[in-house]
Amino acid sequence: MDAQQALADLTEISSQIRAAVVFDDKGKVAGSTLGDSGRADELARSAAELLAVAEGVKTGDGTELTQLEAATDEGSVFVVREGTTRIAATTGVDPTVGLVFYDLKSALRNMAAAKRPVRASGPGEGVSGEPGGSPAKKRAPAKKPTTAAAKKPAAAKKPAAAKKPASTTRKTTTRKKTDAS
Numbered sequence: 001m002d003a004q005q006a007l008a009d010l011t012e013i014s015s016q017i018r019a020a021v022v023f024d025d026k027g028k029v030a031g032s033t034l035g036d037s038g039r040a041d042e043l044a045r046s047a048a049e050l051l052a053v054a055e056g057v058k059t060g061d062g063t064e065l066t067q068l069e070a071a072t073d074e075g076s077v078f079v080v081r082e083g084t085t086r087i088a089a090t091t092g093v094d095p096t097v098g099l100v101f102y103d104l105k106s107a108l109r110n111m112a113a114a115k116r117p118v119r120a121s122g123p124g125e126g127v128s129g130e131p132g133g134s135p136a137k138k139r140a141p142a143k144k145p146t147t148a149a150a151k152k153p154a155a156a157k158k159p160a161a162a163k164k165p166a167s168t169t170r171k172t173t174t175r176k177k178t179d180a181s
Contacts, residue, residue, distance in 0.1 A: 001114040003031025006107040010089075014103040016096065018075070019043065020089040022111070030085075047079045047088030067101055080104040085111065 001009075003022040011017055011033055021032040023044035032040035055065045067080045078100050079088045087104050 001110050003111060006111045007031050007033050009110065010103055010107045014100065016091045016100055017089045017103070018091060020087060020104075020107075021047070022085065022087050022107075023048070025084040025086070043088055043090070044086075047077065047086065050077065051079050051081060051086070067105075069097055069101075076100075078104060080108060082108045082112070 019033050021040050021043045022030045029040050029044050034040045054068050070077045076091045
């Protein structure tokens with residue numbers, strides 16, 4: 001899937017994202033939700049600078065910074081990096097941080113999955129109607145029963161006992177009037 005499609009899917013599933021841009025490690029924009037390419041370039045450049053500054057001040061074991069959020073009174077900026085591809089997004093105030101990061105990472109994964117080469121399928125493999133599709137996983141053959149108990153036929157079920165019909169006679173009682181005189 002290309003960057004534009006990934007961003008369209010992203011904004012469809014995430015109502016918190018106001019604007020987003022996909023760009024590479026050189027700052028070249030691959031896709032944007034912004035109508036103006038100048039604004040898209042500026043968001044990509046600002047996000048790259050934000051990553052660089054955060055990378056310079058982080059402490060730790062020397063691994064690369066992969067995600068960050070910068071929150072202001074007006075909203076947040078999120079940046080996620082995977083390999084040479086970056087995605088940046090802006091949100092309103094008080095977003096669900098974990099969900100936004102998840103959605104941004106999913107968009108990057110969807111783009112990366114579309115770039116992987118598809119292995120040609122052999123006969124009987126892949127998705128029906130799609131030549132060269134990914135091969136289907138082969139199932140292990142079903143195990144056959146080996147014990148004598150497993151080979152016995154199932155016992156025939158006995159029919160349920162017939163229920164006795166409910167009695168239709170009713171016991172009646174009569175009252176005698178007592179003379180009050």
